[in-house]
Amino acid sequence: NWNQIPTAPPDKILGISEAYVKDSNSQKINLGVGAYRDNNGKPIIFPSVKKAEGILLEKESEKEYTGIIGNKNYQSIVRDFIFNNSNKDANGAKLIKEDRIVTAQTISGTGSLRVIAEFLNRFYDSKTIKVPKPTWANHVAVFTDAGLQPEFYNYYDVENNSLDYENLKKSIESTPNGSIVLLHACCHNPTGMDLSNEEWDEVLQIITKKNLFPLVDMAYQGFALGNPYKDIELIRKLNQLVVNDELKSYALCQSFAKNMGLYGERIGSISIVTESSEQSVAIESQLKKLIRPIYSNPPIHGSKIVETIFSNENLYNSWLNDLDQVVGRLNKVRDQLYQKLDKSNYNWDHLTKQRGMFIYTGLSKDQVIKLRNDYSIYATEDGRFSISGVNENNVDYLANAINEVIKS
Numbered sequence: 001n002w003n004q005i006p007t008a009p010p011d012k013i014l015g016i017s018e019a020y021v022k023d024s025n026s027q028k029i030n031l032g033v034g035a036y037r038d039n040n041g042k043p044i045i046f047p048s049v050k051k052a053e054g055i056l057l058e059k060e061s062e063k064e065y066t067g068i069i070g071n072k073n074y075q076s077i078v079r080d081f082i083f084n085n086s087n088k089d090a091n092g093a094k095l096i097k098e099d100r101i102v103t104a105q106t107i108s109g110t111g112s113l114r115v116i117a118e119f120l121n122r123f124y125d126s127k128t129i130k131v132p133k134p135t136w137a138n139h140v141a142v143f144t145d146a147g148l149q150p151e152f153y154n155y156y157d158v159e160n161n162s163l164d165y166e167n168l169k170k171s172i173e174s175t176p177n178g179s180i181v182l183l184h185a186c187c188h189n190p191t192g193m194d195l196s197n198e199e200w201d202e203v204l205q206i207i208t209k210k211n212l213f214p215l216v217d218m219a220y221q222g223f224a225l226g227n228p229y230k231d232i233e234l235i236r237k238l239n240q241l242v243v244n245d246e247l248k249s250y251a252l253c254q255s256f257a258k259n260m261g262l263y264g265e266r267i268g269s270i271s272i273v274t275e276s277s278e279q280s281v282a283i284e285s286q287l288k289k290l291i292r293p294i295y296s297n298p299p300i301h302g303s304k305i306v307e308t309i310f311s312n313e314n315l316y317n318s319w320l321n322d323l324d325q326v327v328g329r330l331n332k333v334r335d336q337l338y339q340k341l342d343k344s345n346y347n348w349d350h351l352t353k354q355r356g357m358f359i360y361t362g363l364s365k366d367q368v369i370k371l372r373n374d375y376s377i378y379a380t381e382d383g384r385f386s387i388s389g390v391n392e393n394n395v396d397y398l399a400n401a402i403n404e405v406i407k408s
């Protein structure tokens with residue numbers, strides 16, 4: 001009886017955009033959703049993507065289905081991009097050469113997380129997946145719906161607005177052997193606070209000692225240091241551990257939503273690093289068997305854009321440049337906001353350590369609600385602000401509102 005169906009609460013992040021749209025205040029600011037806006041507050045299409053689409057418009061001659069896990073060209077482009085890094089990662093290159101990386105095109109990052117979660121539920125012994133506290137809210141929903149059991153590991157010290165590193169290590173240490181552990185590759189969402197290289201080394205030691213299965217989510221490759229090749233230290237370290245036989249396998253979910261601005265095209269991938277080429281054959285076949293009854297095969301426009309950009313050196317370089325500009329603007333406006341914030345009542349130093357699309361302000365739920373009610377500034381109640389909603393035209397208004405709310 002459908003009269004019994006309870007109304008579900010609105011999505012925490014997308015619900016904010018809905019409330020923002022209804023607000024008639026001309027100074028309103030949307031800091032909810034993590035999608036890029038330019039200095040005029042408008043969404044953009046990367047110029048390199050526009051060019052690729054122009055080429056496609058002329059050359060495309062069919063709209064056939066791609067394969068269940070995408071086509072071989074897309075898979076190998078992604079594999080080379082992430083694991084070989086323009087020949088900078090010898091370990092990743094070795095794994096590719098030995099056919100030990102299975103790559104599938106997926107429906108952006110969320111789709112890849114869902115597919116790997118379903119796969120692990122089917123073929124991995126432990127159903128426990130440790131996720132950082134806090135993490136992107138959808139992680140918990142995706143893993144739970146796929147039959148896994150998410151539990152939190154310590155990550156962030158709310159009191160001090162910093163990484164809770166000692167407790168992070170302790171909670172990974174106390175995780176049951178063989179569990180799955182979710183790692184954010186860079187630009188941790190929502191805190192923007194990443195581990196240093198040395199910290200990763202220590203944590204990976206615990207992970208290998210406890211035989212945990214690393215599941216890496218890389219939604220913001222390029223947003224930490226402005227260059228996708230500099231943001232994958234964690235992947236390189238994992239590849240090295242696999243080649244050294246200290247780690248058997250791991251999986252990586254990746255998306256071009258942010259770093260090519262292809263949000264709505266839903267283009268991403270999953271890669272599973274296996275123990276042997278024989279294992280790869282079996283795992284690939286099972287991925288196909290799993291995906292076929294869900295959505296049959298992924299959409300083609302996004303993958304063709306990615307393939308076009310990677311197949312043309314000029315376009316490829318202009319993409320790197322577009323990405324650099326996007327990240328450059330975010331860093332600039334983050335710095336401007338930091339400069340304008342009143343440090344006499346509140347320590348804002350954490351802002352200078354955070355990276356990516358968000359700042360994790362540490363403001364309380366009440367303060368966030370006050371910003372919304374009194375200033376039409378919309379953000380999630382955990383105090384995460386999407387920095388892409390900030391620009392030179394509204395940074396003064398925002399800084400002033402925050403300063404007032406903290407004083408009161």
Ligand code: PMP
Pocket residue numbers: 034107108109110111136189217219255256257263268
């Ligand atoms: N992981 C994280 C941490 C994210 O922040 C996001 C996007 N907000 C995703 C995955 C997935 O994004 P998409 O499905 O749009 O690629």
